[in-house]
Amino acid sequence: MITALLHYQFLQNTFLTGIMIGIIAPLIGSFIVVRRLSLIADALSHVTLSGIAVSLFLSSKLPVLSGLNPLYIGTGFSVLGSVLIERLRVVYRYYQDLAIPIIMSGGIGIGLIFISLAGGYNVDLMNYLFGSVSAVSRTDLWLILAISIAVAAVIILLYKELFLLSFDEEYAKVSGIPAKTIHLVFMVLIALVISAAMRIVGIMLVSALITLPVAASIRISRGFKQTILFSVLFGEISVMGGLVSAFYLDLPPGGTIVLISILILLMAIYIKRLRTGIRFSKKKV
Amino acid sequence: MNDYIVEVSGVSFRYDRRNVLEQIDLKIPRAAFLGIVGPNGSGKSTLLKLILGLLKPLEGEIRLFGTPINKFKDWSRIGFVSQKANSFNTGYPATVFEVVASGLTKKTGLFRFLGNEAKKEVLDAIRSVGMEGYVHQNIGELSGGQQQRVFIARAIASKPEILILDEPTVGVDQRHVQSFYEMLERLNKQLGITLILVTHDIGAISNRVTHVACLNKHLYFHGDREAFEKLDDKKLSSWYHHDIRLLSHEHG
Numbered sequence: 342m343i344t345a346l347l348h349y350q351f352l353q354n355t356f357l358t359g360i361m362i363g364i365i366a367p368l369i370g371s372f373i374v375v376r377r378l379s380l381i382a383d384a385l386s387h388v389t390l391s392g393i394a395v396s397l398f399l400s401s402k403l404p405v406l407s408g409l410n411p412l413y414i415g416t417g418f419s420v421l422g423s424v425l426i427e428r429l430r431v432v433y434r435y436y437q438d439l440a441i442p443i444i445m446s447g448g449i450g451i452g453l454i455f456i457s458l459a460g461g462y463n464v465d466l467m468n469y470l471f472g473s474v475s476a477v478s479r480t481d482l483w484l485i486l487a488i489s490i491a492v493a494a495v496i497i498l499l500y501k502e503l504f505l506l507s508f509d510e511e512y513a514k515v516s517g518i519p520a521k522t523i524h525l526v527f528m529v530l531i532a533l534v535i536s537a538a539m540r541i542v543g544i545m546l547v548s549a550l551i552t553l554p555v556a557a558s559i560r561i562s563r564g565f566k567q568t569i570l571f572s573v574l575f576g577e578i579s580v581m582g583g584l585v586s587a588f589y590l591d592l593p594p595g596g597t598i599v600l601i602s603i604l605i606l607l608m609a610i611y612i613k614r615l616r617t618g619i620r621f622s623k624k625k626v
Numbered sequence: 627m628n629d630y631i632v633e634v635s636g637v638s639f640r641y642d643r644r645n646v647l648e649q650i651d652l653k654i655p656r657a658a659f660l661g662i663v664g665p666n667g668s669g670k671s672t673l674l675k676l677i678l679g680l681l682k683p684l685e686g687e688i689r690l691f692g693t694p695i696n697k698f699k700d701w702s703r704i705g706f707v708s709q710k711a712n713s714f715n716t717g718y719p720a721t722v723f724e725v726v727a728s729g730l731t732k733k734t735g736l737f738r739f740l741g742n743e744a745k746k747e748v749l750d751a752i753r754s755v756g757m758e759g760y761v762h763q764n765i766g767e768l769s770g771g772q773q774q775r776v777f778i779a780r781a782i783a784s785k786p787e788i789l790i791l792d793e794p795t796v797g798v799d800q801r802h803v804q805s806f807y808e809m810l811e812r813l814n815k816q817l818g819i820t821l822i823l824v825t826h827d828i829g830a831i832s833n834r835v836t837h838v839a840c841l842n843k844h845l846y847f848h849g850d851r852e853a854f855e856k857l858d859d860k861k862l863s864s865w866y867h868h869d870i871r872l873l874s875h876e877h878g
Contacts, residue, residue, distance in 0.1 A: 375718055498737045505728045508720060511708060512780075515678050516732045517701030563764055564721035 354477040361489040362538040363580035367572035370551035376507045382548035384441045387448035392418025394455035419532035472543035472595035488537040543595035553602035557609035637686030659814040659821045661835040663828045668842040670824040702733040705781030705789040709796045716766035729780035751783040771802035788820040
């Protein structure tokens with residue numbers, strides 16, 4: 342594996358990208374899960390799919406765009422989707438969760454139409470859907486690096502505000518922080534993370550990498566910073582373990598990464614039960 | 627220059643077509659402990675939301691520290707505690723320290739981190755509500771009364787001049803309600819924080835507040851505690867629109 346990593350650029354691209362998304366996906370996921378917005382990641386990943394499909398269609402029909410990286414249009418659609426979700430949440434003030442199925446079904450609908458127009462399912466599209474060990478190009482790597490740095494920097498700089506907004510939205514508004522702007526920035530960050538992570542884990546499973554490590558971490562951590570720390574640790578273990586097993590077993594990494602995440606989640610649930618049991622029996626004594 | 631921290635003049639508000647508040651005039655002096663009382667649906671919480679700038683009045687004007695509310699920017703001078711015990715996400719993985727530190731978000735400013743001085747202020751706030759033994763405990767593991775103490779610590783961490791509380795004892799174990807009010811009285815007397823407390827339980831606070839406002843769409847009464855105690859039950863009943871008798875709760 343080490344020899345292959347040293348020799349093949351595509352493997353280097355994949356593992357470097359894996360390290361980055363193993364950090365940023367659970368990082369943003371920590372804020373998404375505690376705000377009970379987990380389904381937003383699903384909706385945006387399907388919007389990204391429509392962007393990828395549009396891009397594949399354009400490159401198949403217009404020779405001048407044949408070299409266009411689908412990640413660009415996918416990222417653009419994802420960001421646009423995040424802004425639209427926000428607009429819909431304002432329009433449907435009393436039914437804010439409606440924004441998610443509207444955007445998700447819209448994303449799938451547009452995606453299906455353009456996939457069909459582009460000539461149906463092919464290997465490239467399957468790689469986008471379920472991830473691939475060999476699909477990350479150097480251009481993808483640079484784009485994902487730029488996204489990762491931007492996402493991590495904004496989260497670190499706005500940590501206080503994002504924490505307050507996720508913990509108590511009403512108090513955040515009363516305290517005078519620009520809650521609406523920060524929420525919009527947060528939504529755009531989610532969109533960027535999704536488009537960065539989909540190359541490795543795939544559109545269908547990207548929300549799993551955002552939520553599962555956090556779901557495991559919440560069971561055993563004390564405090565929000567520790568939740569983020571454990572989430573990133575679990576995310577890295579899942580991505581690295583998933584990529585290595587996908588490489589050796591010739592499987593799509595999306596599936597292996599998610600299975601390892603679920604394994605970690607089950608272990609965290611078991612550890613929590615064990616701890617609670619020990620505490621309970623100590624009290625009884 | 628007057629020394630009124632909050633001035634509400636001729637304020638009316640309506641949700642859809644239903645009038646909730648009509649022509650409210652209320653002036654709150656510095657260092658007062660004002661209890662706003664009234665039955666459910668009387669517009670108490672709406673009045674607080676108007677004072678906090680979460681709602682805009684249909685007519686009238688609100689001034690905070692002498693500044694019209696639409697021009698007021700210094701929100702760290704105002705602390706707020708809502709009915710958290712009812713709506714709080716108990717599964718949220720945040721420690722007491724993290725929750726209280728979030729009260730300094732606005733004061734610290736965008737793109738800045740909490741320094742050692744701010745961390746000391748957080749611990750001071752936690753100490754002043756008697757929760758120093760729970761600093762690193764997750765908020766969801768505490769009782770309703772303890773959680774409300776933590777929310778008060780968050781509200782006073784930025785050293786506000788005024789603390790606004792909306793039915794803070796909802797969901798709090800009755801055994802702890804009186805010690806909770808004792809703590810509020812101490813914050814008012816020792817730290818000189820102006821308190822505005824909304825409650826439907828007049829008896830629980832009548833011996834602790836310095837001023838009382840009786841609200842039921844209109845402001846029926848606003849004055850000091852002595853004047854309030856002289857009111858007869860008949861008058862109170864007519865404001866509440868049902869029979870009422872004022873009973874002060876026992877406390878040591």
